[in-house]
Amino acid sequence: MTRESLARRPTIRDVADLAGVSTATVSYVLNGTAGQTITPSTRERVRRAADSVGYVPHRIARALREGRSPVVLLNVGAMIGGSTVATLVEGMSAELRRHGHSLLVTAEPGGIIADVIDAVAPRATLDLTVVTTGGEEDDVVSGVAAGDHAGFAFHTLAQLRHLVERGHRRIAFVGPAEDVPFARTRRAHARSAARQLGLPPLVETVIGGDEARRAETVERLVREEGVSAVAAHSDDVALAVLAGMATLGLRAPQDLAVIGFDEDAAARLWRPSLTTVRIDGAAYGRRAARVVLGLPVPEWDSAPSQVVLGEST
Amino acid sequence: MTRESLARRPTIRDVADLAGVSTATVSYVLNGTAGQTITPSTRERVRRAADSVGYVPHRIARALREGRSPVVLLNVGAMIGGSTVATLVEGMSAELRRHGHSLLVTAEPGGIIADVIDAVAPRATLDLTVVTTGGEEDDVVSGVAAGDHAGFAFHTLAQLRHLVERGHRRIAFVGPAEDVPFARTRRAHARSAARQLGLPPLVETVIGGDEARRAETVERLVREEGVSAVAAHSDDVALAVLAGMATLGLRAPQDLAVIGFDEDAAARLWRPSLTTVRIDGAAYGRRAARVVLGLPVPEWDSAPSQVVLGEST
DNA sequence: TTGTAAGCGTTATCAC
DNA sequence: GTGATAACGCTTACAA
Secondary structure, eight states, X not given: OOGGGSSSOOOHHHHHHHHTSOHHHHHHHHHTOTTOOOOHHHHHHHHHHHHHHTOOOOHHHXXXXXXXXXXXXXEOSSSOSSHHHHHHHHHHHHHHHHTTOEEEEEOOTTOOOHHHHHHHOEEEEEEHHHHTTOOGGGOTTTOEETTEEOSHHHHHHHHHHHHHHTTOOSEEEEEESSOOTTHHHHHHHHHHHHHHTTOOOOEEEEEOSSHHHHHHXXXXXXXXXXXXEEEESSHHXXXXXXXXXXXXXXXXXXXXXXXXXXXXXXXXXXXSOXXXXXXXXHHHHHHHHHHHHTOOOOOOOSOSEEEEOOSOO | OOGGGSSSOOOHHHHHHHHTSOHHHHHHHHHXXXXXXXXXXXXXXXXXXXXXXXXXXXXXXXXXXXXXXEEXXXXXXXXXXXXXXXXXXXXXXXXXXXXXXXXXXXOOTTOOOHHHHHHHXXXXXXXXXHHTTOSHHHHHHHOEEXXXXXXXXXXXXXXXXXXXXXXXXXXXXXXXXXXXXXXXXXHHHHHHHHHHTTOOOOEEEEEOSSHHHHHHXXXXXXXXXOOOEEEESSHHHHHHHHHHHHHHTOOTTTTOEEEOSSOOGGGGTSXXXXXXXXXXXXXXXXXXXXXXXXXXXXXXXXXXXXXXXXXXX
């Protein structure tokens, strides 16, 4: 070991010098470059030299050279919501790491910021606020399960179908009062799901405000619109409906059945507990990782989502 | 305009050629480098050339040159929890952008992954799973409000103090059954808060499992331990306690008072509604941004956290 | 089988 | 006032 032991971070040059070879050879060895024939002994020498000086390749330099860095950018729109996004991030991150990449997350409602992209030159980007608007065409992540496109539309269909199976026909789709990431998308999917199921047009409204406002909303739905079931945009929204019902002394599912979406931990604690749709976020995350890396994406072997039975329907 | 209009992204060279100056001059002009005297006319020519070709500096190249990129890495431990982390990310991201930087988030329970760091060479990193432990880093981000250190310990103290003011002395601190990011930290803070308030040692337990298990936990607290109030690790946990009480037919706050932590939207919907601690995440986010950039951090002008009164205490 | 050297796009240190 | 040019650390033709 020479005086390389200084503060400076060891470069490929240091390794090359120590091993008595050129930087090219070091690069070939360390990257296992195909089509290069290096003698085992040289190989060994380089390896030793590398970890003797504690060499770790400089990713930025490599990124400059290659035009992209080994990171994937995911925009989730906002750091809120049920379990789907959380598990999606986990699954995607794990799968990417298995392939030498890193997942970096942003939470920009307006989509991925251009500055971020050129600050990191990501290998790929994925914007949840866009992907979920599917567009089966542009939804490569979801794939097909049991013959159907397994995107958000699919889960929404499952949500409504559950109500239909319970005998409901006059159904309301209730969204959040504030503008949250997937509000519009979900509404659109609900409409087309209703059509597919041969239902009359959905009653559409939003719920929010204080206790009185919530109760008012629910009352209108039940008394004026004659709705017998609610499909909610999310579990949060579903709980607001249940809360409004409690205020009015209405019971679920007798007076009004309620189903949530994107299972949230709090929903199981309610009385009555909430029936909701659980989405296999981790599986989508792993798929997303493979899609953006251009790896083959496996078939769905289990259901991408399922209705979790509670007492509210 | 020359044949630069090809697919290639314009470089500083292209601008220099078009403006008839050297790349150095372009760099000086575009970066407003101090201590350089450039004639207004040259300046103007460079500017024009730059946006005529649509030049945008290559951040990766700059990162290589400067040794770091204009991004800040934030590890949040996991994509779950109440509103604090969500608003913190928003606030931090906004403040960073005001200063030409970008925020990138990871959700690694074990701390920031080394690979990620050298993939992006961030200007700075911040690990929430570390910061909230009350070490030195915590100090700088949290600062001082009304004479007290305004960190997580402070909020925990506020949580317990609320119960004390309501006349409680035999108090339990209830955590989640699973291992979540800040569990240990919160527990430690709760212990020392109890000492500061001159309370007897806290009864410590966790809650989880199914309805029966939850009820059992609550029952033990009330009947065996003689506890009159619960300070919960989070709103989720607090709701589990309230649910257990409902199962047992116990009422809050008469039979057992419950206060949550890190306000979650669902908590306000409960009957009884949950008293909890709201933390000004956005403010912490802005402070964190300034700290990591080495900017002066303003004094707290409003409370860093406050108890939000519900019916449960 | 291995080495040389030309980039990748910037910034900053000199000269002029 | 401005311009060459040498880095930054790596990959990869192309030579040898």
